[in-house]
Amino acid sequence: MSLRYALLAILRVGPLSGYDLQKQFSQSVGHVWHAPDSQIYPELRKMQADGLIEGEEQLRGQRGMRRVYHVTEAGDRAYQEWMASPLDYQRVRDPAHLRAAYLENTTPEAARDFLHRHIAYWESELEAFQGELDHIERMDSMMLNRRLAVIPPDEHEAAIEYKRFSYEGLAERARGEIAWARRGLALVDRLERVDAAARP
Amino acid sequence: MSLRYALLAILRVGPLSGYDLQKQFSQSVGHVWHAPDSQIYPELRKMQADGLIEGEEQLRGQRGMRRVYHVTEAGDRAYQEWMASPLDYQRVRDPAHLRAAYLENTTPEAARDFLHRHIAYWESELEAFQGELDHIERMDSMMLNRRLAVIPPDEHEAAIEYKRFSYEGLAERARGEIAWARRGLALVDRLERVDAAARP
DNA sequence: AGGCTCATGTAATCAGTTACATGATTTG
DNA sequence: CAAATCATGTAACTGATTACATGAGCCT
Numbered sequence: 001m002s003l004r005y006a007l008l009a010i011l012r013v014g015p016l017s018g019y020d021l022q023k024q025f026s027q028s029v030g031h032v033w034h035a036p037d038s039q040i041y042p043e044l045r046k047m048q049a050d051g052l053i054e055g056e057e058q059l060r061g062q063r064g065m066r067r068v069y070h071v072t073e074a075g076d077r078a079y080q081e082w083m084a085s086p087l088d089y090q091r092v093r094d095p096a097h098l099r100a101a102y103l104e105n106t107t108p109e110a111a112r113d114f115l116h117r118h119i120a121y122w123e124s125e126l127e128a129f130q131g132e133l134d135h136i137e138r139m140d141s142m143m144l145n146r147r148l149a150v151i152p153p154d155e156h157e158a159a160i161e162y163k164r165f166s167y168e169g170l171a172e173r174a175r176g177e178i179a180w181a182r183r184g185l186a187l188v189d190r191l192e193r194v195d196a197a198a199r200p
Numbered sequence: 201m202s203l204r205y206a207l208l209a210i211l212r213v214g215p216l217s218g219y220d221l222q223k224q225f226s227q228s229v230g231h232v233w234h235a236p237d238s239q240i241y242p243e244l245r246k247m248q249a250d251g252l253i254e255g256e257e258q259l260r261g262q263r264g265m266r267r268v269y270h271v272t273e274a275g276d277r278a279y280q281e282w283m284a285s286p287l288d289y290q291r292v293r294d295p296a297h298l299r300a301a302y303l304e305n306t307t308p309e310a311a312r313d314f315l316h317r318h319i320a321y322w323e324s325e326l327e328a329f330q331g332e333l334d335h336i337e338r339m340d341s342m343m344l345n346r347r348l349a350v351i352p353p354d355e356h357e358a359a360i361e362y363k364r365f366s367y368e369g370l371a372e373r374a375r376g377e378i379a380w381a382r383r384g385l386a387l388v389d390r391l392e393r394v395d396a397a398a399r400p
Numbered sequence: 401a402g403g404c405t406c407a408t409g410t411a412a413t414c415a416g417t418t419a420c421a422t423g424a425t426t427t428g
Numbered sequence: 429c430a431a432a433t434c435a436t437g438t439a440a441c442t443g444a445t446t447a448c449a450t451g452a453g454c455c456t
Contacts, residue, residue: 001415002295009302019435032298034291039416041437064424066435083306087295087314089321091234093444094370095202095287098232101366102209104351104358106283114287121289151304154398158304158391165387166301169380170294176376180369187365191358198354201443219407239444241409264452266407293416 004047006033007040008071008079011053013147015070018044028144031128031170044069052078096177100184104191111188118181126174132167136160204247206233207240208271208279211253213347215270218244228344231328231370244269252278296377300384304391311388318381326374332367336360 010016010024021044022037035043044067047053052075055067071079096118103111136144144163148156210216210224221244222237235243244267247253252275255267271279296318303311336344344363348356 002293002298003415006298009298009305012305017435018437019433029298029301032292032294032301034293034416036417037435038418038437041435045437060434061425064435080306083299083302084310084313086317087299089295091444092232092325093202093234094232095289097366097370098202098206098209098229099283099287100369101229101232101363102283103362103365104355105209105212106280110284113284117286125292154395155304157394161387161391162303163301165303165384166297169300169377170297172376172380173373176372177369180372184365187361191361194357195354203443217407218409219405222407236445237407238409238446238448241407245409260406261453264407291416 002033003035003039003043004052005079005082006035007043007047008052008075008082011069011071012076012079013150015056015068017058017066017068019066021069028132031125031132032166047075051075103184103188108188108192112185115181115184115188118184119178122174122177122181126171126178129167129171129174133164133171136164136167202233203235203239203243204252205279205282206235207243207247208252208275208282211269211271212276212279213350215256215268217258217266217268219266221269228332231325231332232366247275251275303384303388308388308392312385315381315384315388318384319378322374322377322381326371326378329367329371329374333364333371336364336367 006025006029007021010021010029016024018037018041022035022040025033025035025040044053044055048055048069051072053069053071055069058066058068060066099114103114139145139160144160147159151159206225206229207221210221210229216224218237218241222235222240225233225235225240244253244255248255248269251272253269253271255269258266258268260266299314303314339345339360344360347359351359
């Protein structure tokens with residue numbers, strides 16, 4: 001149920017159309033919370049029905065139309081309440097560690113393949129996180145600048161630091177996953193040697 | 201869709217009733233993949249319909265009944281195929297890092313509260329992982345011993361080592377989250393001091 | 401007799417994924 | 429005029445959550 005709060009967080013900075021929101025999502029916040037357009041549009045409608053946001057229809061050209069949403073007072077309150085409420089941690093459901101726990105059930109080749117893919121996946125994630133951190137460092141993140149434009153200068157540091165804090169946490173997790181999978185590869189090698197020694 | 205493979209992984213070791221399976225789940229594998237009984241029973245029925253497992257009705261006392269499932273050849277094949285196929289990484293959806301990225305939108309108190317809860321959550325997870333690692337170390341894990349009983353002795357080491365590998369990865373992640381949240385607490389403090397200095 | 405554990409589910413709902421569907425506007 | 433991008437959705441399905449529902453057997 002965090003989707004609506006993710007949307008509110010972005011909309012609070014300033015009104016956006018569903019389309020623009022979706023773009024922002026796939027960039028910045030998308031690294032933390034993915035949502036396809038087919039989920040965003042209906043959710044915006046529901047949020048409007050719940051009074052959290054309001055949509056304003058704007059004409060684009062002759063017949064083109066777009067709906068620009070802004071956060072209502074009730075929406076802002078709901079967001080604040082969410083920020084101050086305890087997060088509900090959903091139960092673990094970790095396919096990678098599930099598979100890792102049973103790697104002896106497959107061939108060394110399949111085990112290595114799994115671990116190589118795990119490394120590739122987290123390396124690409126890490127690259128994305130690093131990219132965001134670079135944006136923050138160079139202050140050219142579209143999102144961040146939009147946000148900084150609407151808050152007083154003495155709050156800029158906090159906005160920047162928390163964003164960095166969040167992405168550094170993600171980057172560290174990615175590095176941890178990569179290091180873990182590399183140790184896994186070493187383990188596969190070692191067990192294969194043990195196995196070869198046992199049956200000459 | 202990993203639930204059925206998690207169930208197969210446990211059932212492959214030996215036949216179990218839905219009830220026993222659920223118990224095993226909530227212990228060992230449950231740390232990696234949570235599933236409530238209301239999901240396990242229907243899934244077992246579906247797996248039977250798909251020919252992956254077979255259930256045998258057993259009487260318990262006069263009228264009591266239990267269905268003991270075992271993996272079919274087709275189920276074993278499906279499991280092997282899954283183990284050799286690339287894992288599908290579902291998109292990120294991380295409420296904690298989402299909130300962290302926007303902590304400047306709330307009060308220092310709420311920010312600290314969030315971080316304290318994050319630490320408490322991951323400390324309890326870490327304790328569970330450590331507990332499992334201790335079981336593995338002392339070789340008194342119910343699950344592990346069940347597994348070791350049905351595989352040849354020269355494969356014992358692999359079974360043990362992969363389990364350790366998996367849980368060590370989880371424990372490390374937990375430690376990472378704790379360290380990250382502690383740095384977050386220090387950041388909240390620092391920003392509060394900056395803020396206090398700015399408006400005397 | 402009462403409480404615990406064994407044992408098995410159904411029903412309603414929600415969140416998310418995938419595929420499909422359509423059309424206007426801008427830019428080269 | 430064609431292609432890219434702007435713009436908005438619907439429909440079918442899957443996987444997971446929550447709440448409800450029931451009853452037998454075992455131990456004290």
